[in-house]
Amino acid sequence: MLTLAELLHPITPDRFMADYHDRKPLHIPAGGRPTKAGIFDWDRLNGLLAQSAIWTAANLKLVRDGAPIPPDQYCTRARTPTGEVLRPAPARVDVFLSTGASLIADDIQSLTPELAALSDMLARTFGASVGANAYGSFGGVQAFGTHFDLHDVFAVHISGEKTWQLYESRADTPIAMPGGGSDPRPYYQQTRGPLLQSVRMRPGDVLYLPRGWYHDALADGPVDGGNASLHVTFSVAALYGRIMFGLLETAAMQDPAFRAYMPPAHVDGGAALQRHLADLGQRLSALAASPGFRDTIAGKQAELAPRLPAYGLPVRKPLTLLRPTGAPPPATGPLGETLQWAFSQPTFALEDLCAEFDTVDETALRAAVAAAEADGTLKRV
Incomplete structure (x- = not known):
């Protein structure tokens, strides 16, 4: 699992928070050590794409020359137990990729252990919801034109090369896209300002963009796989005043x-x-x-980063059963709601308590239950 220090190396987390976070872009070259690119690769993307049942038109998209390709052109209607869905047809997708279309695989943050661990680290560090998207592009064909995002972005470059153009303008803490549903591209072109920086991304490079920063990107390097470029972006959306x-x-x-x-x-x-x-x-x-x-807000932040799943099959885990003894629950605090739930049950399993409150630190929760056992307010069954 990459820590924040490893993701940002050689920039320290303290320097990042002081000089860059929510302030300005940061490009971190791999410096000949593309280890960060190991979080993903083409083989893993191909493996995920082969699991056709997990993809729909909503999370697998094709874009070419700045415009999305209509789903009915690369999808077919598939029957599922819950109704019909538009599901990408691999053969059709391949045809569009052959014409230079870019592929965007959305919401992949939980589909591999490496992506899940990095997403979890970012969520807990910034008290934010985190999503991960993979972008596969081909040289000379641009997917998206100039735009800005409504969240911070950490882009990790995996394969090939891509040039990102960063512009001087930044939207002021945006929470909605411009245009009111109409084509926003002319607006972006008119408001992006002069070119600020041209960043050449190579395997293992990391690029941080604060939300609202105008940018665009183009795969244009002589690379393996026929001018192909692959990167993963992590969107980091923290809570705000609303x-x-x-x-x-x-x-x-x-x-x-x-x-x-x-x-x-x-x-x-x-x-x-x-x-x-x-x-x-x-x-x-x-x-x-x-x-x-404050604790209520902290709880809402914690809800954005539930604990990572940890199955242990075929082991059948034992349950730890407890019951309240009749004494009042401990005082409130960050664990107050969880303990109130526990003390409202005739009997409960500690493991069920951990599952019910999967955004609460499990070590702290188990320690609170142990303390309640020690003071006699909870008793094992």
């Missing part, structure tokens, strides 16, 4: 002040309503600044 609104509403409604009627606006020329709103605002401010609300 998430507070729904969570604050849920928390605020526990306070009777937020359930009370508001004074009519005409009373005292609006002064009574103004005082009422100011009081509610102060209560919201105190609630948002409270440790409990």
Whole structure:
């Protein structure tokens, strides 16, 4: 598993956070040591593509000259137990690839151990959801024109060469694509600004782009596989302020002040309503600044990085059964919700508790249960 330090080497994580994260792009050449490219390769991509049942028009796409190829041109309708789906037809896909189309395999972050481990590391480091896409391109045919993304990007180059053009413009903390559903390409061309940097990506290189940074890329190097280029991008989408609104509403409604009627606006020329709103605002401010609300947000961040699966078949794992003794559960905190769940059950399995709260650190959870056993509030069955 690559650590953040290994992914960024020779840039240290501290320097990355201080100088680059959410500030400016960073190109990290492999320096003759393409070990980072080992997270993926053409053989593994081909192996995944051969598992035709996992692909639909939604997660396997073809693009050529900046425009997506309509799914009905490379897919066929396949019957599944849940209904019909548009499934890529390998022979049709091959024809389009022969014409120079690029292939994009989306949502592959859990399909190999290496991709899953790197995605998990990024998710936990940045408190973010992480997705991984593989891009297979052929020399001289551009897939996407200039654009920006709504998330940070870590691109790891696997095979061949590709030139990325980075422009001076950056969209200001974007949360939606421009154009309102119309073709955004003219907008990107008009707003990307002058060329800032041309980056030549080779096997083992890493490129970091903050969200909103204008860029485009073209496979154009003399490489093995007939001018083919392969890279994997990891999209890192952290939570932002909007998430507070729904969570604050849920928390605020526990306070009777937020359930009370508001004074009519005409009373005292609006002064009574103004005082009422100011009081509610102060209560919201105190609630948002409270440790409990911080823990709520921390829990939402943790939900973006559930524990990696770890099957051990054919071993049948034993269950550790426990029951509450009648004493109240321990005080709240990051593990408060998990312990409340445990103490609400007549009996429960420790393993079921870990499965129910798969975003909570398992070591901390087991330690909390052990502490509850030690103080007599939980007892083994």
